[in-house]
Amino acid sequence: MRLANGYSGANHRSVKQSNRAAIFRAIHRMGPIARVDLARETGLNPATVSHIVEELIASGLASETGVRSPQRAGRRPISLEINPTAGFAVGLDLARHTITGALVDLSGVVHARVEEEADSPWREETAVPIGSRVVERLLRPLTSSQRDRVVGVGMGIPGPVSIRTGNYLAPRSFDSWRPVALAAELERRWQLPTFVDNNANTSALAALWFGAGQGTQNFVLLNLGVGVGTGLVLDGDVYRGNHDLAGEAGHLSVDLDGPRCACGNNGCLETYVSVPRVLQAVRSGSRRGRKGRAADVTLPEAVTALHAGDPHVVDVFAHVARHLAAGIVTIIYTLDPELILLGRELSAAGDALVVPVREEVRRRIFPAMRDTVRIEVSNLVDAPTIGAATLALREIFQAPLGARVRRGFS
Numbered sequence: 001m002r003l004a005n006g007y008s009g010a011n012h013r014s015v016k017q018s019n020r021a022a023i024f025r026a027i028h029r030m031g032p033i034a035r036v037d038l039a040r041e042t043g044l045n046p047a048t049v050s051h052i053v054e055e056l057i058a059s060g061l062a063s064e065t066g067v068r069s070p071q072r073a074g075r076r077p078i079s080l081e082i083n084p085t086a087g088f089a090v091g092l093d094l095a096r097h098t099i100t101g102a103l104v105d106l107s108g109v110v111h112a113r114v115e116e117e118a119d120s121p122w123r124e125e126t127a128v129p130i131g132s133r134v135v136e137r138l139l140r141p142l143t144s145s146q147r148d149r150v151v152g153v154g155m156g157i158p159g160p161v162s163i164r165t166g167n168y169l170a171p172r173s174f175d176s177w178r179p180v181a182l183a184a185e186l187e188r189r190w191q192l193p194t195f196v197d198n199n200a201n202t203s204a205l206a207a208l209w210f211g212a213g214q215g216t217q218n219f220v221l222l223n224l225g226v227g228v229g230t231g232l233v234l235d236g237d238v239y240r241g242n243h244d245l246a247g248e249a250g251h252l253s254v255d256l257d258g259p260r261c262a263c264g265n266n267g268c269l270e271t272y273v274s275v276p277r278v279l280q281a282v283r284s285g286s287r288r289g290r291k292g293r294a295a296d297v298t299l300p301e302a303v304t305a306l307h308a309g310d311p312h313v314v315d316v317f318a319h320v321a322r323h324l325a326a327g328i329v330t331i332i333y334t335l336d337p338e339l340i341l342l343g344r345e346l347s348a349a350g351d352a353l354v355v356p357v358r359e360e361v362r363r364r365i366f367p368a369m370r371d372t373v374r375i376e377v378s379n380l381v382d383a384p385t386i387g388a389a390t391l392a393l394r395e396i397f398q399a400p401l402g403a404r405v406r407r408g409f410s
Helices: 012-030 036-040 046-059 124-139 144-148 182-190 199-210 275-287 300-308 311-335 343-351 351-364 383-398
Strands: 062-068 078-082 086-096 099-106 112-116 150-155 167-173 176-180 194-198 221-224 228-234 237-239 337-343 373-379
Touching: 012 036, 012 078, 012 112, 012 383, 036 046, 036 167, 046 062, 062 300, 086 124, 086 199, 086 275, 086 383, 099 124, 099 150, 099 383, 112 124, 112 383, 124 150, 124 167, 124 182, 124 337, 144 150, 150 182, 150 199, 150 383, 167 373, 194 199, 194 383, 199 221, 199 228, 221 311, 221 343, 221 383, 228 311, 275 300, 275 311, 275 343, 300 311, 300 351, 311 337, 337 351, 343 351, 351 373
Parallel strands: 086 150, 150 194, 221 337, 337 373
Antiparallel strands: 062 078, 086 099, 099 112, 167 176, 221 228, 228 237
8 A cells, every 4th residue: 555655565465456456457458368478477476377367267357268379389378368248337428518428348348328418518517417317328228247247437527627536626717616526426326436537538548448549658648629638648547647637738828829718828729729619710711701611510511621622621720730739749848758649529630630730740849759759540439438437447457356346226
């Protein structure tokens, strides 16, 4: 355990739990994998590996999958992999007008998905009742055996969250934030362990465990939607900072004399690259009398026009790419990541956005970084919901044979 004075200690029980977790995560990450390779990868002795593997098999968390092609002479080792359906979690993603829920297994596969539309932009007052309906719709069709394997609920929300307390920090104004105990309320309602985080962090967590961030120790995910959400992965884990507020890249100033942002600052990145600002710029063409561009054009229509080479839309996205690149350059110089991932709605523009961003970033950064920093579109469908579920699933990965008591659902 970690003490307040910063010193760490470990007793026999915690060491054993740590070893179990290391073995289970290695099987998850590299399976099918043989016992001998697990010993090499984890640094544990073969006897310890064999004992833990037998425990995992007996609990149903892992299984043997037959023989692996030998790389050397001698007895062919038996391969191991996790049993993905040994555990499930519900992931909820709160967007502006929609709550999306998914039932996710240990391999990140979505087994069921539902949506609930809201009549108005989400508020903390409506999150619990609407979220509860989504959870109920996901759990009701399950058998009793499947329900017993649901280990918890994770929720990603578009706003500041204290993951330590489970509180949503509801901004009433720039100078007045009110903590809302979302996790505690949701847990009372669902009678399941509940975890709440910012949905940019959940997207980054999904990329780290199941998506383009696998095997990458340092990367940044930028969710380009109604605002700009930022998930930071540093040294192989999501980094949240001293107040759980790290990663507000949407409020980096890319123009000191730029437009006023809702946060109170001027020239914030999201005033140039958020979906509402992009659509506002695209729609401005119709107000100037351009033909064929309705004032209510949608983002998919704008992306289609971009790919078709519409001059006005191409100009709008070129402007977006320049400002997005400016923000990314600041991130690169600050954190020196291996990878920048672009997610959410605006990333649907694909290479038409990513290629000019890459070119502008390469033009602006040190030569030593140009060929090592990758900028890509996040490749994981339903990343926010999968990542939200991972908030609960990771409890299994941290303590595979720990007490996982299902407390029922009402």
